[in-house]
Amino acid sequence: MTNYSFILQDLTKSFSRRLIFKNINAEFNSGSVYGLAGSNGSGKSTLAKIIAGLLSPTSGKVIHKFEDKEVPMEKLHDHLGFVSPYLVLYDEFTAEENLTHFLKIRGIEIDNEKIKTLLNDFSLYGRRNDLLKAYSSGMKQRMKFIFSLIHSPELLILDEPTSNLDIEGKDKVYEIIERESKNKLIVIASNEESDLALCKEIIYVEEYKK
Amino acid sequence: MKAFALFKKDWQSELRTRYAINALAMFILVTISVILFSIGQENISDHLTGGLLWVVIFFSAMSGLSRAFVSEEDKGTTLTLHLIAAPSTIFNGKLIFNVVLVYIMNIAITILFAFLFKSFVIQNFSIFLLAGLFGSFGIAVSSTIIAAIISKASAKGTLYPVLAFPILLPLILVLLELTKYAIDGKPLDSALVELAVLVCYDVIMLTASYLLFDFIWKD
Numbered sequence: 001m002t003n004y005s006f007i008l009q010d011l012t013k014s015f016s017r018r019l020i021f022k023n024i025n026a027e028f029n030s031g032s033v034y035g036l037a038g039s040n041g042s043g044k045s046t047l048a049k050i051i052a053g054l055l056s057p058t059s060g061k062v063i064h065k066f067e068d069k070e071v072p073m074e075k076l077h078d079h080l081g082f083v084s085p086y087l088v089l090y091d092e093f094t095a096e097e098n099l100t101h102f103l104k105i106r107g108i109e110i111d112n113e114k115i116k117t118l119l120n121d122f123s124l125y126g127r128r129n130d131l132l133k134a135y136s137s138g139m140k141q142r143m144k145f146i147f148s149l150i151h152s153p154e155l156l157i158l159d160e161p162t163s164n165l166d167i168e169g170k171d172k173v174y175e176i177i178e179r180e181s182k183n184k185l186i187v188i189a190s191n192e193e194s195d196l197a198l199c200k201e202i203i204y205v206e207e208y209k210k
Numbered sequence: 211m212k213a214f215a216l217f218k219k220d221w222q223s224e225l226r227t228r229y230a231i232n233a234l235a236m237f238i239l240v241t242i243s244v245i246l247f248s249i250g251q252e253n254i255s256d257h258l259t260g261g262l263l264w265v266v267i268f269f270s271a272m273s274g275l276s277r278a279f280v281s282e283e284d285k286g287t288t289l290t291l292h293l294i295a296a297p298s299t300i301f302n303g304k305l306i307f308n309v310v311l312v313y314i315m316n317i318a319i320t321i322l323f324a325f326l327f328k329s330f331v332i333q334n335f336s337i338f339l340l341a342g343l344f345g346s347f348g349i350a351v352s353s354t355i356i357a358a359i360i361s362k363a364s365a366k367g368t369l370y371p372v373l374a375f376p377i378l379l380p381l382i383l384v385l386l387e388l389t390k391y392a393i394d395g396k397p398l399d400s401a402l403v404e405l406a407v408l409v410c411y412d413v414i415m416l417t418a419s420y421l422l423f424d425f426i427w428k429d
Contacts, residue, residue: 052293054292054293074297075296077292077295084289087293088285088286088290090223090287090290091285092223092227093223093226097222101218101222104215105294105295106295107212
């Protein structure tokens with residue numbers, strides 16, 4: 001199992017005068033699934049973005065550690081897989097071209113076998129040569145999972161992971177979360193009960209508004 | 211290597227969407243046509259032709275070079291870039307894309323000027339070549355960092371030339387002077403100070419861009 005963890009230290013975020021959450025302190029370790037829960041607009045996605053280094057907190061900090069060494073923020077993308085409804089892949093490329101470009105930009109050697117396995121896992125292998133603009137929203141959501149897993153990250157942040165998916169797609173996602181949670185640290189931001197049922201610990205963001 | 215992979219992704223995307231290339235080509239053709247119509251049968255001086263060359267280059271750069279970052283913002287893929295590469299890789303990749311685009315654009319404009327304007331005759335080719343080489347690189351660096359700044363703004367189209375003008379003005383003034391030397395056929399020795407200024411501009415802009423980009427890119 002990989003040894004990945006991150007700590008939230010007195011994490012506070014506000015947009016102008018509107019407080020989203022304040023003083024969140026928590027520790028997350030690999031081998032588990034953690035949940036970020038709350039109603040719409042409660043700040044789940046904001047917290048997920050701050051953990052992923054995509055947004056700066058107003059105060060406090062997030063410390064990522066891999067093999068007991070702190071991960072600098074500019075290197076975080078090497079350890080992170082991220083899925084969210086607001087993530088957009090390149091519509092002008094096919095699924096295979098998207099994945100090839102992502103691997104080359106990351107400086108990782110292209111593993112055709114891994115690409116094939118992941119495309120098969122998410123039932124997209126037959127459509128691998130179609131442009132992404134021809135994909136349905138559910139197929140694009142599956143593609144985002146492949147994007148998040150292709151570089152074998154130690155940390156997976158899944159913001160509303162089952163949005164746009166059909167029952168078969170949801171089952172596949174849950175199966176993959178179960179499988180990956182054995183050696184990865186997974187964080188799910190959702191208000192779907194079935195998503196949160198997979199989590200060992202849940203942070204209710206609304207509790208940090210006072 | 212990672213930056214080059216990002217450039218290849220952008221180049222392939224550009225060849226499919228033709229967003230910047232078409233905009234640049236149309237802009238160059240329209241601007242040169244307007245100049246030709248407006249001068250009619252008049253004989254314009256060689257120095258004025260040299261000045262017009264850089265006016266066309268400046269405004270063409272304004273019409274196409276913001277694409278590097280603006281297109282990512284428009285497509286909503288900025289987050290994807292954040293997730294696959296470090297800020298330095300992203301800046302380098304976008305810079306390579308703009309450098310290639312500026313060189314292609316400037317070569318095309320110069321060839322068109324040489325064919326269409328009789329008074330555009332370069333006497334000292336080495337001065338003109340060095341000015342084009344360092345000047346185009348300066349335009350590419352400045353355009354890339356300005357594109358990164360304006361990509362988050364709502365009035366991108368207006369803001370780009372407004373921000374670019376004061377930043378590119380010193381560069382354009384030196385390039386005008388060097389083009390005058392090249393047209394007059396002055397020796398290379400007489401242009402060394404201006405060429406040194408061009409190199410200094412490139413180094414300063416490149417250093418400032420690397421220092422600034424991390425702050426611009428985040429949030």
